[in-house]
Amino acid sequence: xxxxxxxxxxxxxxxxxxxxxxxxxxxxxxxxxxxxxxxxxxxxxxxxxxxxxxxxxxxxxxxxxxxxxxxxxxxxxxxxxxxxxxxxxxxxxxxxxxxxxxxxxxxxxxxxxxxxxxxxxxxxxxxxxxxxxxxxxxxxxxxxxxxxxxxxxxxxxxxxxxxxxxxxxxxxxxxxxxxxxxxxxxxxxxxxxxxxxxxxxxxxxxxxxxxxxxxxxxxxxxxxxxxxxxxxxxxxxxxxxxxxxxxxxxxxxxxxxxxxxxxxxxxxxxxxxxxxxxxxxxxxxxxxxxxxxxxxxxxxxxxxxxxxxxxxxxxxxxxxxxxxxxxxxxxxxxxxxxxxx
Amino acid sequence: xxxxxxxxxxxxxxxxxxxxxxxxxxxxxxxxxxxxxxxxxxxxxxxxxxxxxxxxxxxxxxxxxxxxxxxxxxxxxxxxxxxxxxxxxxxxxxxxxxxxxxxxxxxxxxxxxxxxxxxxxxxxxxxxxxxxxxxxxxxxxxxxxxxxxxxxxxxxxxxxxxxxxxxxxxxxxxxxxxxxxxxxxxxxxxxxxxxxxxxxxxxxxxxxxxxxxxxxxxxxxxxxxxxxxxxxxxxxxxxxxxxxxxxxxxxxxxxxxxxxxxxxxxxxxxxxxxxxxxxxxxxxxxxxxxxxxxxxxxxxxxxxxxxxxxxxxxxxxxxxxxxxxxxxxxxxxxxxxxxxxxxxxxxxxxxxxxxxxxxxxxxxxxxxxxxxxxxxxxxxxxxxxxxxxxxxxxxxxxxxxxxxxxxxxxxxxxxxxxxxxxxxxxxxxxxxxxxxxxxxxxxxxxxxxxxxxxxxxxxxxxxxxxxxxxxxxxxxxxxxxxxxxxxxxxxxxxxxxxxxxxxxxxxxxxxxxxxxxxxxxxxxxxxxxxxxxxxxxxxxxxxxxxxxxxxxxxxxxxxxxxxxxxxxxxxxxxxxxxxxxxxxxxxxxxxxxxxxxxxxxxxxxxxxxxxxxxxxx
Numbered sequence: 001x002x003x004x005x006x007x008x009x010x011x012x013x014x015x016x017x018x019x020x021x022x023x024x025x026x027x028x029x030x031x032x033x034x035x036x037x038x039x040x041x042x043x044x045x046x047x048x049x050x051x052x053x054x055x056x057x058x059x060x061x062x063x064x065x066x067x068x069x070x071x072x073x074x075x076x077x078x079x080x081x082x083x084x085x086x087x088x089x090x091x092x093x094x095x096x097x098x099x100x101x102x103x104x105x106x107x108x109x110x111x112x113x114x115x116x117x118x119x120x121x122x123x124x125x126x127x128x129x130x131x132x133x134x135x136x137x138x139x140x141x142x143x144x145x146x147x148x149x150x151x152x153x154x155x156x157x158x159x160x161x162x163x164x165x166x167x168x169x170x171x172x173x174x175x176x177x178x179x180x181x182x183x184x185x186x187x188x189x190x191x192x193x194x195x196x197x198x199x200x201x202x203x204x205x206x207x208x209x210x211x212x213x214x215x216x217x218x219x220x221x222x223x224x225x226x227x228x229x230x231x232x233x234x235x236x237x238x239x240x241x242x243x244x245x246x247x248x249x250x251x252x253x254x255x256x257x258x259x260x261x262x263x264x265x266x267x268x269x270x271x272x273x274x275x276x277x278x279x280x281x282x283x284x285x286x287x288x289x290x291x292x293x294x295x296x297x298x299x300x301x302x303x304x305x306x307x308x309x310x311x312x313x314x315x316x317x318x319x320x321x322x323x324x325x326x327x328x329x330x331x332x333x334x335x336x337x338x339x340x341x
Numbered sequence: 342x343x344x345x346x347x348x349x350x351x352x353x354x355x356x357x358x359x360x361x362x363x364x365x366x367x368x369x370x371x372x373x374x375x376x377x378x379x380x381x382x383x384x385x386x387x388x389x390x391x392x393x394x395x396x397x398x399x400x401x402x403x404x405x406x407x408x409x410x411x412x413x414x415x416x417x418x419x420x421x422x423x424x425x426x427x428x429x430x431x432x433x434x435x436x437x438x439x440x441x442x443x444x445x446x447x448x449x450x451x452x453x454x455x456x457x458x459x460x461x462x463x464x465x466x467x468x469x470x471x472x473x474x475x476x477x478x479x480x481x482x483x484x485x486x487x488x489x490x491x492x493x494x495x496x497x498x499x500x501x502x503x504x505x506x507x508x509x510x511x512x513x514x515x516x517x518x519x520x521x522x523x524x525x526x527x528x529x530x531x532x533x534x535x536x537x538x539x540x541x542x543x544x545x546x547x548x549x550x551x552x553x554x555x556x557x558x559x560x561x562x563x564x565x566x567x568x569x570x571x572x573x574x575x576x577x578x579x580x581x582x583x584x585x586x587x588x589x590x591x592x593x594x595x596x597x598x599x600x601x602x603x604x605x606x607x608x609x610x611x612x613x614x615x616x617x618x619x620x621x622x623x624x625x626x627x628x629x630x631x632x633x634x635x636x637x638x639x640x641x642x643x644x645x646x647x648x649x650x651x652x653x654x655x656x657x658x659x660x661x662x663x664x665x666x667x668x669x670x671x672x673x674x675x676x677x678x679x680x681x682x683x684x685x686x687x688x689x690x691x692x693x694x695x696x697x698x699x700x701x702x703x704x705x706x707x708x709x710x711x712x713x714x715x716x717x718x719x720x721x722x723x724x725x726x727x728x729x730x731x732x733x734x735x736x737x738x739x740x741x742x743x744x745x746x747x748x749x750x751x752x753x754x755x756x757x758x759x760x761x762x763x764x765x766x767x768x769x770x771x772x773x774x775x776x777x778x779x780x781x782x783x784x785x786x787x788x789x790x791x792x793x794x795x796x797x798x799x800x801x802x803x804x805x806x807x808x809x810x811x812x813x814x815x816x817x818x819x820x821x822x823x824x825x826x827x828x829x830x831x832x833x834x835x836x837x838x839x840x841x842x843x844x845x846x847x848x849x850x851x852x853x854x855x856x857x858x859x860x861x862x863x864x865x866x867x868x869x870x871x872x873x874x875x876x877x878x879x880x881x882x883x884x885x886x887x888x889x890x891x892x893x894x895x896x897x898x899x900x901x902x903x904x905x906x907x908x909x910x911x912x913x914x915x916x917x918x919x920x921x922x923x924x925x926x927x928x929x930x931x932x933x934x935x936x937x938x939x940x941x942x943x944x945x946x947x948x949x950x951x952x953x954x955x956x957x958x
Contacts, residue, residue: 016807018819047802052642055810063807063820068799070645071809072638073668079635083642083650084799086626087601091646091799109638112631312626319621326623328591328761332724336524337577337758338377340568 008043011036016066022057027178027204028125032064034181035123038188049092050084052077054106056098057132058125058204075106078113078122082308085118089309092192095122099140100130103159107139114168114197116308121191121198124161129210142286147209162300163281165199166274172198173277173301178205179218183229183297190299196307216287217295226287230280230298235266238294246293253279253293269298277301346519346563351410353418354514357435358427358451359396360389360403363507367425368405369753370511374524376578376755379568380409383869384753385417385942390608390691397451397459402434411567415719415869417752419944423517425510427451427484429460432468444478446510450485480560482553484509491549495542505546512550519565522547572757579756581720581749582609585679586616588727590623593649595728596735596767601643602651603628603636608691609747610653610681633661637678641665644674645808647771647798649731653679656698657688660705666740667706668810670834673786673794675734675769677727682746684940693940694747696865697916702742703894703923709831711838713737714894716744718868721756723749726891728764735769737841738793744893746915748942749866772797774804786818791844792837839895848897853879853886858956860907862932864890864920866942867913873945874952883956893920896927904930909955911935913948 014036022028039049049067053059055074062069072080077095085093095113102110102124113120129147130136136149140161144153165173172194176187184202191198203214216222228238228246236246237258245266247256253267270276277300285292320326354371356364365386376382385406394401408418420440426432428451439445452469468474469481488509492502508529515522526544533540554560579587593600602625604614618627626643630636637652644650654662659680669676682698684690698705702714713733717726723745734741772795777783785806788794797804806818814821815829850860852875863871868889875887888903890896904910904924912921913935921934935951937943 046805047800050799062809065807066805068805069807069809070672071807071811072641073664073810076634076638076665079630079638080642080645082630082635083601083603083628083639084646085642086628086639087599087643087648088646088799108631109635112635312628316621316624316626323622326590326594326620328594331587331590331620331623332758332761333575334577334579336373336377337575338379339575340379340571340573340757 009040009046011040014040014046014066016064018063020064021060023208025207026057027127027206028058028061030178030181031123031125031184031202031204032061034184034188035065038185038192042189042192044092048090049094051094051096052081052084053096054098054101055132056101056130057206058096058098059101061096075101075104076109077101078106078109078120081120082113082116082118085120086309086312089119089313093120095120097122097124099124099126099128099138099161103139103161103164111164111168114165114170114199117171117196117305118308119195119197122200124199124201125204126161126201127204127206127210128213129206131206131209135209160281160284161201162199163284166278166281166301170199170301171196171303171305172299173281174198174299175201175203175297177203177214177218177297180297187299194302196303196305226292226294228294228296230269230271230296230300232269232271232299235263235268237263237266251279253283255291255293271299271302274301274303345561346565349564349566350412351408351414352423352518352564352566353406353408353421354423354425355404355406355421355435355438356425356510357402357404357431358425358507359430360392360394360401361396362403362427363504364403364405364427367507367511368407370525370528371514372407372753373528373578374515374520375407375409376576377524378520379571380411380566381413381569381571382407382409382578382753382755383414383417384408385748386751388692395459397428397430397456399430399434399460402431404431404435409566411569413569413571415872416942416945419946423514425514427506427510429456429462429468433460433462439477441476442478444480445474446480446482446513448484448506448510449481450483482513487549487553488546491546492542495538495545497538497542501539502542505542508543508546509550509553512547513554516551516554517560517563519563522551571755574757576755576757578753579721579724580612580751580753581717581723581745582612582681582751583616584720584723584756585717585727585743585745586613588724589617589649589651589677589731590620590625591761591764592728592731592767593625594623595764596649596731596769598735598769599648600625600651601628601640601648602626602653603630603639603643604653605630605633605636605658607633607655607658609683609750610655610658610679612750613653613679613681633658634665637662637665641669641672641674641676644669644676645672645798647796649675649677649735651677651679653681655681655683655691656685656701659698659701663706666712667708667710669740670706670710670712671810671813672808673738673834674740675738675796676740677730677734677743678740679743679745681750682744690940692747694866694942695915695938695940696744696746696867697919697938699744699864699893699916699919700922702744709835711835712894713739713741713838713841714744715741715892716865716890717749718865718889718891720749720752720754722868724756732767733841733844735767736793737791737837737844738770738796739838739841744865746866770794770796772801772804774802778803784816784818786813786815788833791840792833842895842898845892845895845897847899848888848890848903850886850888850903852876854884855886856906857884857886858908859883859885859952860904860910861885861887861948861952862890862904862910862912862920862924863887864893864914867915870943870945870948871913874948877945877949878952883952885952885956890920893923901928901930904928904932909933911952911955913937913943913951915942
């Protein structure tokens with residue numbers, strides 16, 4: 001092994017010579033930076049890491065990572081990553097996708113990738129808009145959103161991406177935001193550590209076509225009241241001084257004031273609890289509404305399940321065990337032959 | 342009792358019945374027995390798209406045509422000599438194929454009032470009773486009744502007993518053609534090893550059918566079709582889809598790669614998936630994807646990772662894969678796309694054959710997206726053509742479209758199989774960091790003299806690079822919107838495909854002289870019918886030759902020159918004229934079309950008639 005292998009990479013080592021071409025002020029810059037520092041910190045090997053993307057602003061991502069990468073076609077990155085991971089289980093494979101790429105044109109591939117559970121990390125940059133095509137509504141845009149293609153407001157009921165992922169039996173579901181670098185690094189690390197398909201939804205601001213879509217969650221003034229950061233084994237608390245908490249009232253989560261209730265009365269976060277995770281993904285109120293529940297961020301759900309690529313290889317190993325290493329002549333001959341003199 | 346034996350050179354039998362009557366199995370068993378006996382054989386299964394179409398109706402008829410001969414043959418026969426009709430619908434659906442003087446073996450139980458009504462015969466006009474079959478010899482047997490009698494004490498239920506009916510017919514035909522029961526008995530013993538009562542019932546009915554011929558005095562003549570004078574060697578029977586699957590496995594092994602097969606079930610391509618899934622001991626990874634697009638994209642992912650990535654479908658599925666095929670063209674990765682063609686457009690005729698996706702293969706993508714197109718010509722030829730397709734793809738870093746069709750995919754023939762050692766190794770163009778790093782930089786789109794780039798797969802140190810569907814800079818491989826660069830890259834991708842003509846054989850005349858009055862130029866599955874027609878035309882003294890084009894993109898270098906040796910060129914196709922468009926657009930020679938678009942292959946006679954018409958001019 002050469003000495004370069006053991007040298008600690010820095011975020012800069014993972015950058016390419018290509019100019020980053022996102023609009024100035026785009027949330028994508030922050031995500032790229034956190035990815036570079038997280039992977040450098042994790043001590044990855046550049047040659048064993050692959051970024052696969054589809055089409056959309058976020059999908060330019062692989063060009064800026066000095067690893068292997070493929071900027072593929074719209075919606076199909078998850079399918080391409082599946083074939084790659086099936087044949088090269090030892091690689092670290094990341095899918096970079098957006099709300100249109102993953103949930104509209106690539107919706108079918110996303111749900112099937114989640115249920116199959118390849119060890120692949122999927123980063124879904126959700127900006128609730130089509131940016132690359134200059135501002136049409138997306139499958140996550142709120143109903144009524146006025147865009148170029150919906151001058152009288154969008155008619156579509158939006159997707160709740162994490163609830164969809166729960167429905168597809170994903171084994172790792174998390175949410176983070178471009179404006180909270182520290183949180184994002186922690187989530188990227190957790191996803192990287194998870195064995196199985198990780199889906200990370202990142203709230204990402206498109207400052208050109210949908211500026212401020214998540215401002216209520218990211219702005220210093222409103223963030224404490226409208227967000228709740230999930231920490232394993234800890235009670236769900238939020239507010240400027242963490243003076244509020246979430247309590248389960250039967251099957252319904254409700255906001256309570258600490259003082260009226262003690263911390264022991266609150267919901268304790270347990271990412272292995274599927275029932276709780278289902279409720280957490282449904283904490284999806286429009287923040288403009290009165291009494292809206294705060295929006296959760298963090299790892300919602302995590303489960304150990306067999307990896308597709310392992311099971312696939314397992315069948316090959318088993319076939320070799322039973323039949324022995326394949327013999328081409330035997331294959332070509334087949335079962336019945338006859339001789340002509 | 343004694344019976345006379347009449348010698349025959351060539352017999353075509355059609356087994357026809359309800360899709361649940363087991364006609365495909367019956368035909369296959371007769372095929373295997375005849376092949377092992379040493380006849381040359383050619384088969385053509387023809388079944389409805391519905392798994393169990395309404396019983397007794399013409400729509401539900403399933404047929405298996407089998408030709409066996411004491412000479413070498415290339416088609417499943419034009420006219421049927423013996424037809425087994427398990428019911429009235431089977432007779433109705435196929436009577437036009439039976440030659441005058443041919444034999445109908447009719448299961449009388451299938452001609453009762455209900456069956457006549459379902460087959461839309463006038464109830465009062467039973468064809469077995471009126472004069473409508475006067476031109477034929479009719480053998481009536483109440484197969485149902487005799488099968489039930491044979492198994493009266495078997496303890497089986499009526500439903501299970503009736504499932505043995507096909508064995509009765511098979512046994513009778515074995516008697517008629519002097520065939521041994523051994524092969525089929527062996528098959529039954531293996532197949533029903535775990536169900537002894539079903540095994541015994543099938544064996545008993547098979548013999549009952551045989552003895553019926555032997556003891557019944559109405560049958561005075563048996564036939565004998567001697568073994569064919571095939572080249573000496575060891576043979577097996579092979580179906581086209583099977584040949585394709587085996588070829589893929591061999592190709593991957595010969596290239597030292599793992600085979601990844603991404604596919605979505607579709608008729609008539611699914612049997613390739615089934616066959617490959619059985620051979621995991623060769624490291625074959627089969628992936629049944631969520632849709633056609635995912636199937637090809639997963640194959641592209643596998644190719645990017647250094648496997649032999651293959652996807653297969655039929656026309657509608659290939660249409661869905663179009664964008665991803667374009668991506669593979671842009672990425673310049675090896676990829677095999679198999680299209681087992683069927684009748685189109687849209688859902689078309691799923692179980693019927695057609696050659697109507699040639700222009701889709703050539704042009705069915707956005708942008709200028711050239712690739713290699715190659716077509717096997719017979720069931721056994723699928724094997725070597727699949728290997729050839731993989732070789733071109735891996736050695737030239739280019740997607741290859743392989744155009745099989747329903748006719749050869751499901752047809753079978755004897756195959757003098759090669760030894761694995763006689764198949765050449767395939768040399769993938771893997772990148773080598775030592776050679777390719779230029780001042781520490783890897784340029785993924787630098788090319789050799791054949792315009793082939795190198796294959797750097799993840800895990801190769803210092804060769805990290807990014808590829809994608811956006812246009813590439815000629816030198817660096819980075820995204821480029823430069824107008825000059827785009828035109829240059831479009832031309833390079835085309836030239837790369839054209840240069841492959843230096844690595845494929847020149848077009849040969851398969852039969853006949855290099856010059857003459859008429860060249861019949863075919864591609865794909867029309868091979869057998871054209872070959873038979875040309876053999877007969879030559880025997881009759883005509884100056885006719887046959888060439889079957891395997892390489893459709895790029896064409897063999899000498900193709901234009903070869904056509905110049907003939908006064909006329911005829912191109913028969915199972916479509917409305919696709920190869921002819923390519924030929925007439927490219928070469929000076931004006932070829933003439935012969936088209937059939939009925940979901941059925943050509944008969945040799947159809948080609949011969951057209952050739953004679955041209956020769957008379």
